[in-house]
Amino acid sequence: MAKPDQNDVLRLLPFAVGGLAGGLLLINRLLTSQLTNSQARSDAVGVIVCAVLILTGLLWQQVQPKPPDAVKLIGEEGFDLAPELPDQVKTELAWASHLLLTNTVTRSLVVVYQGKVLLRRGILGKNPQVEPGAILKRVLETQKAVYLVNLKLYPGRLEFDYLPDNTQGVICQPIGNQGALILAANAPRSYTKQDEKWIEGIADKVANTLSGHL
Numbered sequence: 001m002a003k004p005d006q007n008d009v010l011r012l013l014p015f016a017v018g019g020l021a022g023g024l025l026l027i028n029r030l031l032t033s034q035l036t037n038s039q040a041r042s043d044a045v046g047v048i049v050c051a052v053l054i055l056t057g058l059l060w061q062q063v064q065p066k067p068p069d070a071v072k073l074i075g076e077e078g079f080d081l082a083p084e085l086p087d088q089v090k091t092e093l094a095w096a097s098h099l100l101l102t103n104t105v106t107r108s109l110v111v112v113y114q115g116k117v118l119l120r121r122g123i124l125g126k127n128p129q130v131e132p133g134a135i136l137k138r139v140l141e142t143q144k145a146v147y148l149v150n151l152k153l154y155p156g157r158l159e160f161d162y163l164p165d166n167t168q169g170v171i172c173q174p175i176g177n178q179g180a181l182i183l184a185a186n187a188p189r190s191y192t193k194q195d196e197k198w199i200e201g202i203a204d205k206v207a208n209t210l211s212g213h214l
Contacts, residue, residue, distance in 0.1 A: 014057035020134075022050040070187040071122040073107050073164040078126070080120040080204045085214075089118075093211040096202050104199070105190040106183045108164055112136075113179030113210055117162075122184070125163045130182075133159025134207045139172040139180050147196065150188035173199050176207035 025047065071128045079089055079097075085143040093111060100106045101122050108122035112130050120128065132140065140148050148170045149155045160182070161169060181203050186190060191199075 001102070014053045017053050019050075021048070021053070025050070034160070035142065044099040061133060070190075071166055071168060073184070073195075074166050075108070075125060075164040077122065078120065078124045082116065082118045082126070085118060087128060089209060089213050092206060093119045096206050099105050099202065100183060100199065104183075104195050105185045106170075107186045108167070108184040110162060110182045111175070111179065111206070112182070114214065118179075120162075123160065125162050125165070127162040130162050131159070134170055134181060136182070139174050140177075142214060143174045143177055145174060145196065145200065147191060148172075149191075150186070154189075171196070171199060173203045176202050176211055 021164075046203065078088075080093075081093065097109055097111075097119060100109055106122065109119070110117060110118040110130060112132075117128065117130050133156060134156075135146055135148070136159065147155070148154050151167055151170050152159070157170075160167065163170065163182070163184045167184040167186075169190055170186045171181075171183045171185075171191060173181040173183070176180055181199070183199065
């Protein structure tokens with residue numbers, strides 16, 4: 001279930017107050033048979049106040065945009081490492097995955113290298129194997145990351161059956177020219193440009209370690 005935004009009422013408050021006050025001013029003007037100078041001045045001030053309230057509401061929407069709705073990913077939490085990996089590689093993958101899970105919106109991640117699944121961590125999907133689909137193949141061929149900001153909108157989402165069923169966003173980040181780091185988020189449009197740069201840097205470091213030991 002999507003987590004409700006606790007600030008919804010606060011965001012709409014200036015609109016509601018401004019609109020209500022403007023409506024009352026209009027009704028009062030229509031019901032007034034004889035307009036005095038003092039009432040005209042009061043109405044002018046009231047219109048200005050209503051406009052300021054509505055403008056404040058618009059500014060709040062820009063300065064404090066509503067965050068994307070987050071969900072609880074379906075699956076069991078786990079940490080699977082390929083047992084045949086050298087200890088240095090295991091340490092590197094454990095370090096990198098811990099950083100990504102604790103410092104970004106990532107809730108599940110998979111490392112694929114040389115056609116093998118080296119690591120699964122976070123909320124695990126039902127399928128432990130990774131069969132590259134069109135999107136992952138393109139990432140491996142072009143060595144360029146792909147960010148699917150709202151996974152449910154992409155027909156190619158079916159290839160990510162190794163991630164939790166209700167994954168909201170996915171980044172496929174190449175690891176050198178032989179693998180990829182696949183990250184799953186619990187909210188759409190949740191990775192920032194800074195996150196993407198940071199993920200790219202971690203993937204490059206992991207690629208350097210893997211190329212020297214595998």
